[in-house]
Amino acid sequence: xxxxxxxxxxxxxxxxxxxxxxxxxxxxxxxxxxxxxxxxxxxxxxxxxxxxxxxxxxxxxxxxxxxxxxxxxxxxxxxxxxxxxxxxxxxxxxxxxxxxxxxxxxxxxxxxxxxxxxxxxxxxxxxxxxxxxxxxxxxxxxxxxxxxxxxxxxxxxxxxxxxxxxxxxxxxxxxxxxxxxxxxxxxxxxxxxxxxxxxxxxxxxxxxxxxxxxxxxxxxxxxxxxxxxxxxxxxxxxxxxxxxxxxxxxxxxxxxxxxxxxxxxxxxxxxxxxxxxxxxxxxxxxxxxxxxxxxxxxxxxxxxxxxxxxxxxxxxxxxxxxxxxxxxxxxxxxxxxxxxxxxxxxxxxxxxxxxxxxxxxxxxxxxxxxxxxxxxxxxxxxxxxxxxxxxxxxxxxxxxxxxxxxxxxxxxxxxxxxxxxxxxxxxxxxxxxxxxxxxxxxxxxx
Ligand code: ADP
Numbered sequence: 404x405x406x407x408x409x410x411x412x413x414x415x416x417x418x419x420x421x422x423x424x425x426x427x428x429x430x431x432x433x434x435x436x437x438x439x440x441x442x443x444x445x446x447x448x449x450x451x452x453x454x455x456x457x458x459x460x461x462x463x464x465x466x467x468x469x470x471x472x473x474x475x476x477x478x479x480x481x482x483x484x485x486x487x488x489x490x491x492x493x494x495x496x497x498x499x500x501x502x503x504x505x506x507x508x509x510x511x512x513x514x515x516x517x518x519x520x521x522x523x524x525x526x527x528x529x530x531x532x533x534x535x536x537x538x539x540x541x542x543x544x545x546x547x548x549x550x551x552x553x554x555x556x557x558x559x560x561x562x563x564x565x566x567x568x569x570x571x572x573x574x575x576x577x578x579x580x581x582x583x584x585x586x587x588x589x590x591x592x593x594x595x596x597x598x599x600x601x602x603x604x605x606x607x608x609x610x611x612x613x614x615x616x617x618x619x620x621x622x623x624x625x626x627x628x629x630x631x632x633x634x635x636x637x638x639x640x641x642x643x644x645x646x647x648x649x650x651x652x653x654x655x656x657x658x659x660x661x662x663x664x665x666x667x668x669x670x671x672x673x674x675x676x677x678x679x680x681x682x683x684x685x686x687x688x689x690x691x692x693x694x695x696x697x698x699x700x701x702x703x704x705x706x707x708x709x710x711x712x713x714x715x716x717x718x719x720x721x722x723x724x725x726x727x728x729x730x731x732x733x734x735x736x737x738x739x740x741x742x743x744x745x746x747x748x749x750x751x752x753x754x755x756x757x758x759x760x761x762x763x764x765x766x767x768x769x770x771x772x773x774x775x776x777x778x779x780x781x782x783x784x785x786x787x788x789x790x791x792x793x794x795x796x797x798x799x800x801x802x803x804x805x806x807x808x809x810x811x812x813x814x815x816x817x818x819x820x821x822x823x824x825x826x827x828x829x830x831x832x833x834x835x836x837x838x839x840x841x842x843x844x845x846x847x848x849x
Contacts, residue, residue: 407570408566408567408570411566412562412563412566415562415566416559416562419555419558419559419562420555423551423552423554423555426551427544427548427551427552430544430547430548430551431540431544431548434540434543434544434547435536435537435540435544438536438539438540438543439536442531442535442536442539443504443515443517446475446504446515446516446517446529446530446531447517447529449475449477449517449529450477450517450518450519450527450528450529451519453477453479453519453521453527453529454519454520454521454527455521456521458523474531474532474535475490475491475529475530475531476489476490476491476493476496476528476529476530476531477489477490477527477528477529478490478495478496478527478528478529478530479525479526479527480495480498480525480526480527480528481523481524481525481526482524482525482526487525494509496509496516496528496530497509498526498528499516499518499526499528501518502518502519502520503517503518504516504517505518506533507530509530509532512532512533512534513532513533513534514530514531514532514533515530515531515532515533515536516528516529516530516531517529517530569597572595572596572597572600573600576591576596576600576604579591579592580607588611588612588614588615588618589611590608590611590612591604591607591608591611593605593608624679624680624789627789627790628676631672631676631802631803632669632673632676635665635668635669635672636669638665639662639665639666639669642658642661642662642665643662645658645661646658646659646662664800668800668802671802672802672804675802675804675805675808676804678737678804678808679789679804679807679808679811682734682808682811682812682815689731689734690731691729691730691731691816692729692730692731692732693727693728693729694727694728694729694730694732694735695725695726695727696726696727696728696730696735696760696767696769696837697720697722697723697724697725697726697760698725699732699735699736699739700720700722700739700758700760700769701720702736703720703736703739703740703743703758704718704719704720704743704758706740707740707743707744707747710744710747711747711756714747714750714751714752714753714754715752715753716747716750716752716753716754716755716756717754717755717756718743718746718747718755718756718757718758719756719757720757720758720760721757721758721759721760722759722760722761726760726761726762726767726768726769727767728767728816728837728838729816729837729838730837731815731816734812734815734816735812735816737808737812738808738809738812738813738835739758739769739771741805741806741808741809742758742771742809742833743756743758743771744805745805745806746771746772746773746775746831748799748800748801749773749775749776749796749799749831750773750774750775750776750830751775751776754773754774754775754830755773755774755826756771756772756773757770757771757772757773757826758770758771759772763836766836766837766838767836767837767838768834768835768836768837769834769835769837770832770833770834770835771832771833772825772826772830772831772832772833773825773826773830773831773832774825774826774827774829774830775825775829775830775831776795776796776830776831777824777825777829777830777831778793778822778831779793779795782794783822786806786822787806787807787809787810787820788803788807789803789804789807790802790803790804790807791803806820809833809835813835816835816837817837817838818835818836818837819835819836820833820834820835821833821834821835822834
């Protein structure tokens with residue numbers, strides 16, 4: 404883990420220091436160049452003023468009148484009669500072979516020298532130790548660089564404060580989350596949040612509201628399940644008591660038969676409750692893969708045909724081409740299973756059930772129809788609610804969970820089940836749409 408604030412501050416201060424350093428360096432070199440140019444100019448001016456002196460004036464010049472610590476030295480040298488004049492008490496300057504500027508070493512120190520020649524052929528040299536230049540440049544630079552340094556420190560301070568304030572909003576949000584009780588799933592306040600943090604908080608709020616919804620759904624489900632389980636368990640207790648009290652073998656046998664039926668129903672209810680809870684949002688993470696709905700329908704028909712045969716019901720999967728959809732195979736098998744199971748239970752003996760799979764408007768669809776009692780218009784929306792059972796069919800044992808599971812599976816696949824008329828205008832039909840895949844062939848080649 405790392406601190407974003409510290410990283411940001413270090414980066415900003417590093418950039419600030421680097422910029423100040425580079426600016427300072429550039430300023431120093433500019434000043435140094437300027438000082439060099441000015442002092443070169445003054446060497447030249449002094450040399451030129453001596454160059455224009457009349458030879459008679461040389462008599463008035465007094466050699467060595469300047470002390471050793473004076474930085475400028477002027478020397479006039481006559482190639483015939485030798486040294487004519489030197490302004491400072493020192494060994495005379497070396498005689499340069501060419502006119503103009505040169506850099507030389509005197510007593511181990513670097514000097515800058517300007518050489519000129521007057522009309523008499525005498526050589527005029529004006530020299531200055533180079534150190535004078537760097538000292539002057541440093542002196543000048545100090546006056547400029549000091550304010551720059553102060554400005555850098557001030558800018559650093561301002562950055563520190565601004566970054567600190569920016570992160571305050573984040574720490575306020577963190578404190579708000581830390582302070583809240585685990586039971587509270589209310590949204591966090593978005594007031595006064597900067598635009599960089601508000602998406603994070605609104606994503607958090609979305610998560611909280613989803614969590615709230617899912618917790619409420621789980622609570623509702625647990626209480627509904629407990630309520631629904633109570634009835635069959637009470638029935639089982641009563642049937643057990645009946646079996647215990649039975650006077651004849653025949654009566655006991657009958658009571659046991661009822662008890663077995665009751666246990667079967669309770670087991671079905673428990674297994675459907677379990678299926679329902681497994682289909683909850685956090686269990687939706689399985690990837691949706693391309694699969695053939697027609698092949699799946701055929702496989703369910705094979706499984707169900709024995710049960711259907713007991714009621715002499717004809718069950719068949721219609722269609723002979725693969726219908727490819729993106730899905731979770733186990734969940735879709737459960738969906739088709741539940742629809743067929745309902746159709747078999749509610750359809751009278753000798754009835755018919757058809758499972759059609761087809762593509763319509765580029766959407767894969769599956770439709771399970773029967774010619775049973777059908778579902779009245781007024782009940783068609785409600786039958787998908789958990790534990791809801793339509794009025795006319797309550798004599799047939801059921802849990803009221805089958806269609807809720809169908810709806811949940813359809814939702815996981817981005818679909819919604821619809822109910823309509825069944826075979827030849829009789830019975831019921833349940834249709835679910837899926838986003839389609841072009842064809843099995845295309846699927847294989849992609
Ligand atoms: P269950 O069948 O266990 O009662 P479901 O959720 O599967 O629960 O179905 C809810 C209700 O919808 C059933 O009680 C029944 O009234 C009605 N229903 C479902 N399928 C059919 C069907 N094929 N024909 C007639 N009614 C049906």
